[in-house]
Amino acid sequence: MDCIFCREDGGDVLWQDDTLRVVLADEHDYPGFCRVIWNRHVAEFSDLGHAERDRVMRVVYAVERAIRRILHPVKVNLASLGNQVPHVHWHVIPRFSNDAHFPLPIWAPRQRTVSEAMLSQRRAQATLLREAVRGEIEQALA
Numbered sequence: 001m002d003c004i005f006c007r008e009d010g011g012d013v014l015w016q017d018d019t020l021r022v023v024l025a026d027e028h029d030y031p032g033f034c035r036v037i038w039n040r041h042v043a044e045f046s047d048l049g050h051a052e053r054d055r056v057m058r059v060v061y062a063v064e065r066a067i068r069r070i071l072h073p074v075k076v077n078l079a080s081l082g083n084q085v086p087h088v089h090w091h092v093i094p095r096f097s098n099d100a101h102f103p104l105p106i107w108a109p110r111q112r113t114v115s116e117a118m119l120s121q122r123r124a125q126a127t128l129l130r131e132a133v134r135g136e137i138e139q140a141l142a
Contacts, residue, residue: 005087029100031122038088062136
């Protein structure tokens, strides 16, 4: 199978170990959008063992905590779809009441245009996620 997450990191790697990586996705309208990606190609979450699923979710929760602490979104969306990329991964998406799609999912039709100034401010905040994600994951996996 030709899988993008087997070939590429999927974004700027914020943290990784032998089983997982956390990347900052390159999503123009969504600074702080992270993905938690299982390193080995596995299509379905239920194909992982109990301990592996637990590890994934501990990391997802840690990334959510880091995003909440650094970006202060009004909501964090968690999604594991895999329809286009059938490789276990979770989207951890900070949402703001004035983002391009709120209150709809980010894959829905755009609701508004967000100023580049606002997006630049959020991108600047998102640069702090690397340390925050690492710290939260260390606590979650301890």
